Amino acid sequence: MEKNIYLGCHLSTAGGFLSMGKNALKIGANTFAFFTRNPRGGKAKDIDTADVKALIRLMEENNFGKLVAHAPYTLNPCSATEKTREFAHFAMEEDLKRMEYLPGNYYNFHPGSHVGQGREKGIRLIAKLLNSVIKEEQSTTILLETMAGKGSEIGRNFEEIAEIIEKVELNHKLGVCMDTCHVNDGGYDIKENLEKVLEEFDSIIGMKRLKALHINDSLNPVNSHKDRHARIGEGTIGLEALRAVVHHPKLAGLPCILETPQENLSGYGEEIKLLKQEDFKI
Numbered sequence: 001m002e003k004n005i006y007l008g009c010h011l012s013t014a015g016g017f018l019s020m021g022k023n024a025l026k027i028g029a030n031t032f033a034f035f036t037r038n039p040r041g042g043k044a045k046d047i048d049t050a051d052v053k054a055l056i057r058l059m060e061e062n063n064f065g066k067l068v069a070h071a072p073y074t075l076n077p078c079s080a081t082e083k084t085r086e087f088a089h090f091a092m093e094e095d096l097k098r099m100e101y102l103p104g105n106y107y108n109f110h111p112g113s114h115v116g117q118g119r120e121k122g123i124r125l126i127a128k129l130l131n132s133v134i135k136e137e138q139s140t141t142i143l144l145e146t147m148a149g150k151g152s153e154i155g156r157n158f159e160e161i162a163e164i165i166e167k168v169e170l171n172h173k174l175g176v177c178m179d180t181c182h183v184n185d186g187g188y189d190i191k192e193n194l195e196k197v198l199e200e201f202d203s204i205i206g207m208k209r210l211k212a213l214h215i216n217d218s219l220n221p222v223n224s225h226k227d228r229h230a231r232i233g234e235g236t237i238g239l240e241a242l243r244a245v246v247h248h249p250k251l252a253g254l255p256c257i258l259e260t261p262q263e264n265l266s267g268y269g270e271e272i273k274l275l276k277q278e279d280f281k282i
């Protein structure tokens, strides 16, 4: 693969860690994402240390980029329900402990939905959770995902992400995962004006914070606040614009994770092939 291009998709944890690495190789991926527990929440499986070590070896031998683990969707630090906020605390704390078996990778989460409590309170609650779980000694960088702004989602624009980061004490442990479908739906026109969007990101959050990308096409136009992913080239952003993201020099080296609706792994293999090519007319 071209130097500094890291592409992959979400993989099932069902067969363990090494099997995810092998599945990634099968589809030409050199990074991947996985859910730290069932996306609907619940208990995490015990970790088999030999299995994790085997994955780390496979990743080294095949020059993998950083992995982008994903927190469950049910994790909402700014819920109005105390029980839900407690689950967010418990799950993130436990996930971060488990991530240390795979040192130096990324843990991405959706900042949350304030469910009518207002953005200020939402931002405060998200920062509060981060302040209580981040440890100086952790090797994992926690990523805040840019959101489409559906309902009361926090992270609908770069300003909200920046406000959370500012309120976190050990914020050198924080980064951002930019989801192309979400920023499109959030009002950032990456198809027509990628440069301007990246400049805006840089001036509001800082380019150094951008650690990973979710590469998705969108079923909806810019600023629709919908969050419906499309396959690469089958949405409003299009293959050419997404390829420009993957190959952008300012984004070199960042893991690019596909989250498109595919029936099977080979569908992702095809998308990886499409995105790898730099020349649109190949």
Ligand code: FE
Residues within 6 Å of the ligand: 070, 110, 145
């Ligand atoms: Fe996500």
Ligand code: FE
Residues within 6 Å of the ligand: 145, 179, 214, 259
């Ligand atoms: Fe995403």
Ligand code: ZN
Residues within 6 Å of the ligand: 179, 181, 182, 227, 228, 229
């Ligand atoms: Zn999404």
